[in-house]
Every structure is written in structure tokens, then in C-alpha cells.
Amino acid sequence: MIPQGSFLEVENDFRFHYYDEGDGDVVVLLHGSGTGASGHTNFKNNFVALKEAGFRVILPDLPGYGFSSKPENEIYSLDYFNTKIIQLLDALRIQSFSLIGNSLGGALALGLALSHPERVEKLILMAPGGVEDQDTYNTMPGIQKLLSDFLGGDMNQEKIEGLLSLFPYDPSIINDEMVAERMEILPLMNSQVLASMEIPNMEKDLVKINHPILAFWGMNDQFIPVSGAMKLGENCPNAQIMLFSQCGHWVMIEKEKIFNQACINFLSA
Numbered sequence: 001m002i003p004q005g006s007f008l009e010v011e012n013d014f015r016f017h018y019y020d021e022g023d024g025d026v027v028v029l030l031h032g033s034g035t036g037a038s039g040h041t042n043f044k045n046n047f048v049a050l051k052e053a054g055f056r057v058i059l060p061d062l063p064g065y066g067f068s069s070k071p072e073n074e075i076y077s078l079d080y081f082n083t084k085i086i087q088l089l090d091a092l093r094i095q096s097f098s099l100i101g102n103s104l105g106g107a108l109a110l111g112l113a114l115s116h117p118e119r120v121e122k123l124i125l126m127a128p129g130g131v132e133d134q135d136t137y138n139t140m141p142g143i144q145k146l147l148s149d150f151l152g153g154d155m156n157q158e159k160i161e162g163l164l165s166l167f168p169y170d171p172s173i174i175n176d177e178m179v180a181e182r183m184e185i186l187p188l189m190n191s192q193v194l195a196s197m198e199i200p201n202m203e204k205d206l207v208k209i210n211h212p213i214l215a216f217w218g219m220n221d222q223f224i225p226v227s228g229a230m231k232l233g234e235n236c237p238n239a240q241i242m243l244f245s246q247c248g249h250w251v252m253i254e255k256e257k258i259f260n261q262a263c264i265n266f267l268s269a
Contacts, residue, residue, distance in 0.1 A: 002040050002181055004067070005059070010087035017067035018060035018088065022051035025121075026097040027267060028058045028089070030105030031065070032249075033197070035150050035163055035189065036182025038066030042102055046252050049260040055267065058097070060088060062105070064193030065185075072190055077198040078111045078130070086116065098122040098267055102252060103224060104129055107199045113209045114202065124263055125215040126251050127224040130202045131231050142166045142223035142249065150194055155186055169220045169248040206235035213239040214266045216259060218247030 005019035019039065027050055031042035039059040040047075050057045061068040063084050064076055074080055085108065089097065098121045101109030106128020113120045129137065137143050145166060149159045160182050165171035213236050217229040226243070233241050242262065244255055252259045 002038065002067075002184055005040075007067075008088065008091055010084065010091055013069075014063070014071070014084060014087070015069045016060055016084075016088050018058060019047065020056070020058050020092065021047075022054070022056045024054045024056050025267065026058060026094050027055045028060075028085075028094075028097050028099050030060075030085070030099060030101040030108050031062060032103030032105055033065075033194070034103075034146055034167075035155060035160060036185040038181075038185050040066070041178070041181045041185070042105075043100075043252065045256055046100075046260055046263070050263065050267075053264045053268075058089070058092070058094070060085070062108075065189070067185075067188065070188070070190050070193065072192045074192070075196045075198060076193045078108065078200060081108050082111050082115060085112065095119060096121055098124070100124040100126075100263065101128060102126040103249065104197075104199070106130070107202070110202055110206075110209065113211050114205055117209075117211070120211055122267060123209070123211050123213045124266065125213060125232070127217050127221050127226075127249055128215070128228065128232075129224060130199050131206070131228040132203070132225065133201050134199075136225065137223075140223050140225065142221075146223075147194065150189075151191055157183055160186065166222045167249045168254050169218060169246045170254070173254065203231055203235070206231065207237070209236050210238060212266070214262065215239060215241045216251040216255075216262075217241065217243050218249060218251055218254065219243055219245050220247060221249045223249045
């Protein structure tokens with residue numbers, strides 16, 4: 001069972017589910033997309049490591065995911081996601097923060113660094129979206145299966161297990177707990193978030209991001225092409241990139257100890 005965090009209502013009757021734990025500098029974790037995705041399913045172990053290292057960690061379920069609201073009359077654009085995230089942080093009276101974002105969450109982190117540069121301190125990105133055209137992402141095997149399975153309807157445990165097996169390099173790390181957590185979230189989801197999602201290609205704007213960036217990428221990622229790592233390295237003036245062989249889309253899970261320590265060192269510097 002996924003432990004319940006806190007709930008907070010922001011503008012337009014939107015209800016966020018989130019965890020807010022620890023003291024110190026604020027780190028906001030933005031999870032990726034996918035069937036049954038939530039803040040906890042993406043970051044549960046990283047969240048604990050950061051809290052124990054002395055950070056205040058904010059872990060929301062993004063709009064359309066987890067136990068947060070899932071309006072069916074919204075276009076889930078970059079601006080919509082990030083407007084809601086800022087509303088949550090404003091309600092929590094958090095002015096300055098660092099961001100950790102995976103996949104969709106990485107794209108949102110880049111967008112927040114561009115739209116609110118004065119509030120963002122550092123960026124940690126794991127195979128972020130938003131640096132390729134959508135047609136490029138749609139050629140990736142993981143994205144193709146995600147869209148065909150979920151938008152095609154009739155999601156079930158077999159499809160969940162098949163999709164999850166594409167995230168890591170070694171599918172044997174998928175265990176019963178991971179599947180059960182995704183199945184717990186699945187009945188809450190609707191198709192609007194994936195059907196209407198609009199994340200622009202921000203490649204040309206990367207040169208405007210002067211924040212310190214630590215980026216991770218698995219060389220065997222089946223969702224976000226590793227070519228994006230070069231785009232970050234070539235265009236972002238304060239970026240450092242860590243590439244992992246025999247690693248897929250879940251660096252924070254597949255390389256958990258290395259990832260946690262690198263994040264703590266980077267945020268503490």
C-alpha cells in the first residue's frame with residue numbers, strides 16, 4: 001500500500017496529494033509519466049535518503065497522477081503542470097527550491113528553470129523530456145507501448161507488468177511491490193492526461209539555463225533517447241552529465257546508491 005501523505009487545495013478546486021518531510025534546503029521531486037505513476041512509485045527510496053541527508057523534501061503527485069486531482073477538461077500542457085506546481089509551492093510558502101525531475105518531471109523542471117529562474121536553485125535531471133520533437137519520442141519502444149496500452153483502454157496487471165519491464169535495463173528488478181503500487185493507482189487514472197499532454201521542445205532555450213545542472217541518463221533507455229544528454233551538455237553552460245551502461249530509464253532505482261549520493265553531494269556543494 002502506498003502511504004498517504006498530505007492534501008492541499010489550490011486554485012480552481014485542485015487538490016494536491018504530496019509528502020513534505022525533513023528540514024533544511026528545499027528539494028522538490030517531480031515524477032515521470034506512465035500508467036500508475038506517482039511521486040511515491042518513482043522516488044520513495046530517494047526521498048528518504050534526501051530527507052536523512054538534511055533536506056526538506058517535497059514530493060507531489062503531479063496533476064493527473066497518483067492521488068492528486070485529475071481534471072478532465074484541461075489540456076495537460078507544460079504551462080498547466082507548472083502553474084499548478086507553483087501554486088502548491090506558494091501555498092506552502094516556499095520561495096526557493098532545487099528540482100529533481102525524471103522524464104516528464106525533468107521536462108517540467110527545465111520549464112520551471114526557464115519561467116521562474118529566480119526561484120530555482122539547482123536542477124537534477126534524469127532522462128528529461130522536452131528536448132526533442134514529439135515525433136522523436138513517439139518512435140521509442142517504451143512510449144509506443146505506453147500510449148497503445150493506456151489509450152487503447154482495458155489496462156490490466158499483465159499490461160502493467162509488460163510496460164514496467166521496459167523501464168529498467170534488467171527487468172528482473174520489477175517485483176510484486178512495484179506492480180501492486182501501480183495497480184493501486186491505475187483505477188484512479190483517466191485518459192485525458194496522456195491524450196492531451198503537450199510538452200514543447202525546449203532545445204533552443206537550453207542556453208538560457210544558467211543554473212547548476214546534474215543530469216543522469218541510462219544508455220539503454222527505451223523511453224527518452226540518450227542523444228538528449230549531448231544536447232544538455234552542449235547547450236547548458238553549468239551542466240555535468242553522468243551516463244550509465246546497462247541502465248534504462250530508471251537511474252534513480254537501477255543505480256539507487258550512486259544516484260542518491262551524487263544528488264546529496266551536488267545539492268550540498
